[in-house]
Amino acid sequence: MDSNKKYWKGLEELNKTPEFVEKNKHEFAEPIPIEEVLSGGGLSAKTPRRDFLKALGFGVGAVTLAACQKVPVHKSIPYLIKPEEVTPGVANYYSSTYDGSAILVKTREGRPIKVEGNPNDLLSKGGLSAQAQASVLELYDTSRIKDPQQNGNDSSWGSVDAFVKSELAAIAASGKTISIVTSTIHSPSTQAVIADFILKYPTAKHVSYDAVSYTGIIKANQNSFGKAVLPHYNFDKADIIVSFGADFLGTWISGEEFTRQYVSNRNNKSLEAKKMSRHIQFETGMSMTGTNADVRVAIKPSEEGPALVNLYNALSGTTLPGSKKLTTANADKAILLVATELKAAKGKALVVCGSNDVAAQVLVNAINSLLGSYGTTINLDNPSRQYAGNDGEIVDFITQAKNGTVGAAIFLDANPAYDYHSADAVKDALKNVRLKVSLSDHADETTTLCNVVAPNHHYLESWGDDSSVEGYYTIMQPTINPVNNTRQAEQSLLVWSDNAVKDYYTYVRNNWNTNLLAKGGLSGQAGWETLLQTGFVLAAPVAAGTYTFNQDLNAVAQTIQSQSAKLVAGDNKFELQVYQSVGMRDGKKANNPWLQELPDPVSKVTWDNYAAMSPSDIKRLSLDEFEVVEIEANGYKISLPVLSQPGQAPGTVSVAVGYGRTAAGLVGNNVGKNAYPFYTFSNGTFQTAAIANLNGTGDIFPLSQTQTHHSIEGRNIIREATFTEYKKDASVNSGSHGEHKEYDLWEGSKDDEIHARPVYDWVMAIDLNACTGCGACVVACSAENNIPVVGKDEVGRRREMHWIRIDRYYSYNDDGNGNAVTKEREIAKLDDLNNVTVVHQPMLCQHCDHAPCETVCPVLATVHSSEGLNQMAYNRCVGTRYCANNCPYKVRRFNWFNYWNDSRFDNYLNNEHTQLVLNPDVTTRFRGVMEKCSMCVQRIQAGKLQAKIEKRPLKDGEVKVACQQTCSANAIVFGNRNDKTSEVYKALQSERTYYVLEELNVKPGIGYQVKVRNTSSELQA
Template identity: 65%
Template sequence: MESNKKYWKGLEELKTTPEFVENNKGEFAESLPIEEILSDAGLKAPTPRRDFLKAMGFGLGAVTLAACQKAPVHKSIPYLIKPEEVTPGVANYYVSSYKGHGILVKTREGRPIKLEGNPACILGEGRLDAVTQASILDLYDVSKLKDPKLDGKDATWASVDTFVKGELNKIQAGGKKIRIVSSTVNSPSTNKVIADFVAKYPNTRHVQVDAVSYSGILGANQASFGRAVLPHYHFDRADVIVSFGADFLGTWISPLEFNRQYVVNRNLASLKNKKMSRHVQFEAGMSMTGTNADVRVALKPSEEGLALLNLYAVLGGGGSAPKLSNAKAATALGLVAKELLAAKGRALVVSGSNDIATQTIVNNINTLLGSYGTTIDITNPSYQYLGNDADFVTLIAEMQRGEVDGIFFLDSNPAYNSVLPKEFAEGLYKVKLKVSFSERLDETAALCNVIAPVPHFLETWGDANAVAGYYTIVQPTINPVHNTRQAEQSLLIWSDNAIKNYYQYVKNNWETSILPGAGLSWKQLLQTGVVNSGAGANAPAAASNAAPAVNAGNAAQAILAASAALAKGGESVTELTIYESVGLRDGSYANNAWLQELPDPVSKVTWDNYVALNPKYADKLGVTEFDLVEVKADNYSVVLPVLYQPGQAIGTASIAVGYGRTKAGKVGDEVGKNAYPFLKLQNGSLQNAVAVTISAAGGKRELAQTQTHHSYEGRNIIRETTFNKYVQDPHSGTGKHGEHPTYDLWPEHKQIGHSWVMAIDLNACTGCGACVVACNVENNIPVVGRDEVIKRREMHWIRIDRYYSFQDDQGASLTKEDQIGDLAEGDSTLEDVTVINQPMLCQHCDHAPCETVCPVIATMHSSDGLNHMAYNRCVGTRYCANNCPYKVRRFNWFNYWNDSRFDNYMNNEFTQLVLNPDVTTRSRGVMEKCTMCIQRIQGGKLQAKIEKRPLRDLEIQTACQQTCPTNAIIFGDRFDPNSAVSKALGNERTYYVLEELNVQPGIGYQTKVRNTTEAQQA
């Protein structure tokens, strides 16, 4: 039975705009560039594509395509003396760590090519996010520095050492200050090196400042508990989760860990036991976390603090609740308060605000709910963010007064991401010795007289202590490619430390401080990669350790004052929220092409940031989508394109940081605009909400979005239900009230031995995009660039489709016509939308429509149920893409990996070292799509054969499955009734997309379940 609820990918589809109709009425996204292809071969093509193929024939056409390509040159370097541990063709794996997360590094013939999660890691438990997956590309970045620099010129390390030591001695003798400026350092060995350096030069102070600050939480916990710590949150222990602007699934504190925790009470196993957590999100801009909430309420930034005060009062915290003009939010808060009290001891309230007063009220609320010792652990805190905003302001004042003569920048780029870039640059000019430890000539390094370039983390030794009691080791998997040196080793040399070799320093530190308590040897550590010393690292603190809530009076007054100031301009100003994007985060990864081309989980925009506005509010401002607008605050302005964002609160706008780099490298330079200067220093911390004015700037800039590139012609492919309905009927929402009849027009495919299939749980998928990047890395998928994405030519084998929907005021589902009518009549503000994410890839149909139309049998069915592509047969007719109802096949328009004419950021021999040798790199003119990682299937089969045993369940994992933080993807053998995939596909929530077409897809989806009633959604 088909649901009455209608879904739409974007406003263009909902309104059926002329542009949407035009883009989807053609047979293909765009015609073949025949003139360009033949021009390369010295030929002329006056005829259209169809006539050309008719006249020339498929065979000659294929020859012409092949003639356009230069013969590849393969360079082979044999081993004269083969290393004992290296066997050509066989991968080696090494443990390491990235940002405190344990990882496994896959290397082939000495070069790292893929990262996976370390199953022993307590944060990811064998899973990785998109940023970590893509970080391997930075190892082969041609934009990085190759030698140290002194006064802008290449120098030797000896000359740099002599100069720096001489300057340090002068500074120390003169009594001036030395400052080490870094982002959060949670490495025990690095902190010890810095302590040794300070002992040598006592005028030194270590200043930690994070581009995206959590000073508000640290300051609030200092006030509430006497400890400036970041709690270790446990979303898996919460039955009710309420978030005020905290994008904990996307970017807040530890999103990989929080994704894994979040789905524990929402996945297949939990629902099978008729148990599901409840999540309510209050926020201004639509976040990735907001798209997954059971109930989402649009709320202005000026209202968030007031809403928290209301919630605190209703929960019995005392004080009078300020009036909240948002009626929907006020009603929701009353319901939320009852649910939180009912779940006392298993409740969690979080806020994304960086305001100390706001976070103090959050502490009080969680104290009332008994969250400390259960869902919040402050006894064993997180060390992932330790930066102090006030310390950095003090540093700038010191530099401007001329008190600092030496400064070192370690993993820090304040010339780009500081809220006071002008003041910082003026102060830095007065400092004599300016040293940057940077991989590249970034914005801050360009202002320094010494650049001591550091290697990529896969070339280094190190360690991390992300959570109390939990340690990870960093070990190199390749020798430094360039003439670089670790910052720690430079500090050891410049401080005349007795141990100048950082490897030996790390080893000594572990053997004396950490390993004895863990009962491990150094050799064992290099095999396990992690140490979890004591139950504290992964267990809640004792409830008695939580201090009572502090007096909320002062905090309440500060919140009321800040809210009034933010809303002071009324309708003449817009409340702007500054946020991190899921891909680029704070901008450190701006030069990573895989992340630039990763569609944003909410907007599906690539290669740009933008001003997100509610369409109704944009109308009020007199601007339309893609119009360039000027966003202006007191002392800063940028010009950016407008993006229509359903779910955005009326009267608000959102802009992502991480863009607007000027010295990131070839990929990241001049992409978007810098939003950091919009941040506001107030009450000792950076505030991420500010009042701005928005006005038309003239002109347009089309954004490279991927969401509506493919049309399903209005077919119903999403299944959704509520938790109450699911409990009453586990088949609710699936539409399976009788199987669709099947007919065979062709002989049945005989499957021998295995039948490879996949299950995807829509309730577990949060839309994070980790699977997209993992697939890119594993299968040598190139980026194509902004212009090509606009032409609908992105090459991703797996995409995550995002669908909007909303209901009327009584909670009844609206038809598409009703939704359009409401928009036309102005009844809908487009604030109250729900979102579903659906991973979509080749469905490996048993009745594959692509196979029946390929004239050269380039696409075919295997004996184990997979749809294969024979690249050397494909002549690029694209008939298969046209005949695929899922629109998951990709056509190569260029030789993306080696076409020197095409600036795709990967067309150089150095970057191509990241390529997986087990996967063919495809050439221009052929079709490609998901293979279910056939190379992994074959590798697993071979290993089982060598060991003379049958395959084990989950022994073979696709790249998307292995990295998925929420275990939403399960791959395996359907013929094994005890396999995880067989059990998942046997679940009552399972349905198959477009099964009514009788294509018999090999991927089953589990219906989305929301813990809400329809009335509550309204």
């Protein structure tokens, strides 16, 4: 541990605020009397297993029927009459697709209960985002539309089809436009269906837009190279990465794919070869990518354009218009030093920018051209199809609809009444549209304005395909019958256009037989069956070409100068940045409680968005933490609580979109405030920055954060080193923090047969250099282990139930003279908080060999297994919580309520459908007991059983715990320490390995690898 570094979880802990001190005095609330536990039904005579079976058998529920009835879906799901491949109690897995990534869907007795990444997926190699992990829960959402509707009333499909077809015929005859409004579609079959629809109705037009747009990049590539594409970036081929506001590890384009690429140059394998990429981040608000950067420089939105101009000048030796000194301290120096490093890494450098401004992206193209990035770190010949929306198209559609030239509007995966910057304009325009059809499966904000609703299937009920990257084609197949009386959107379009093929399965099959199977060297029925098993085909990629930039940059720089000048805030005003949060993204999944309760990777806030401001600005305005401020920009006004965010550029405020839904469902309605109206349409694209007035109201709106629930009391939790130090001594900062005498409660336990582990010794290794803090593991664990959602109020009471958490620690270095930072200086010099560094640390039950929880349990509810696992016997636990008091890692959770059956949690998971997502291999815990990470013991047992059936030893990698399986960065490795060839054994032998609080001699079973940053004294934020 660096003695010149001080780590803290939040400003409350750093400044020892009275509220923080008081809360930590009462960290453990009074226990519930045993009489209350018994009277509350927590220790019911019915076991959790029976409760689960009761949930499965409710009434004659829709989901039960969907899973069990015989259906004509060509043997893609289990049947009522059991086929040979279906065995009750044994999971089935089906290949499918989520957002362009190949996935595997786990089903039990016909019900999808878990989504996993396909290990052979081109993008993330088996990793999945938090949103993908949470997607299975949406299948069982009771807010989904149950039947087709006309004029607000339930109808039949026959009636809806007849009405829509007659209306479309009349509108086409009148010559008015039929607009199909969608978000980006990268499904070849869906694109073909829309093309066939347009052939039937020549006045039809496809309008594609994305709530969070990449039009600026696509148009810039059209201007620069004549290719209107979104490039495929290769972060794994870059030695130097410079990002201007692009959260490429989180929300920018393809976060899971970029994470895998990025970490490949920074993990154990790379470090052992003494190689590590270097990452410099210029940004306004602290993003997840910024927290992982080697060097981070906070700049204002108005400075992003000039910073790019200055970087180009430094690289090219020219002087473009708009060159100016940046106001942020050290930013100009950082630009010059970055230019020097980029020059030295030509051909292995990459500059990316999160701006949606065409001019800014053209300048980025010019910079990457100077660096020789095209053909190496940037691929224009095998482009990404993940975002292809055109901002101008949605603006034109609304203008034409308002003018009365649009006769019909069909909405598919598009909700402009929420995410367009002027909802009133959308509402007024749609009043003049004769036929308005929603293909949404939820009654969202746009659906409520439509006179026809033809509800779509959930993707787990659907046939389809995808192609997120050129040459990569994935298949989607249903894993359950439709839960409700819904119909796939593509089939609706086929019916309404009188297509010769009425069944969408047949349409997809024909498209693959004709066009796509051959790309993978497949054909016929055998090829189709192979596709359903593998999940994808991959065509040979086109050789990536080099491109020469040839465009007048003087005009581009002048445009950048003009755009930047519009964002410079005067006195008492702030520069507003609108961004996506990692969990909520664009807000389409706002009704998913797993995502709402997922702590933000940076702020650790759940269930709300907020106004992030620098600590110095909050002090200057005399605002209190969580004080509600009124933010006004572009004629729109909202009130949000302020959050003091270290690393935020002074003079700026950041607000996340994706919140403020009014028609999301029971969970997502009225959570946070809508920030989309802060967008402006300028120079052909939507801009995400503006000048804002900000005024305090005096009201306090507490935010529920998970980060400061436990104090580390200055203990030796985090260890990190610079890459320079690591190259000199690979074991730097990994050794024990001081000498300490070891005591053993069990004399001779290492050799005692009782404590011996002759076959399995389950342990884990976590690489802090690979963990980005995304939180996908948190959602994966919730899905696998039946972890309940408790809601904002309970999180505020420190009662979140997550078995794994991602702790975020801030720090900064010494005072420049080699002296440790003092408490007084920390508080007084708030500007230092603009230059903090961040480390993310997954924290879960450490499965200690000398577990403190085991020694204090009066009823032996928590015991150690012969395979090294700390286990819980729920039926023994009486809820004393002595174990939680005695755990130095604070990883044990107490069930205050019967979350799955208590009416107070009806909005979250307590309903007849969502309980069907429960994993039957894991008991649902009852009120009044402790629970914590089990290392997915059910997966361990399943792996051992399979090996036993096949009469062979268990192989390394056959058992993957849920958090490990979803991690795109491979930051978590689990396995048998007794196997000297195992990945986990090798990881724990790394010279970077240390054990958290090892001085306590609890002998944790999880080893961490020291965080290494590739920084230098010259360029250090």
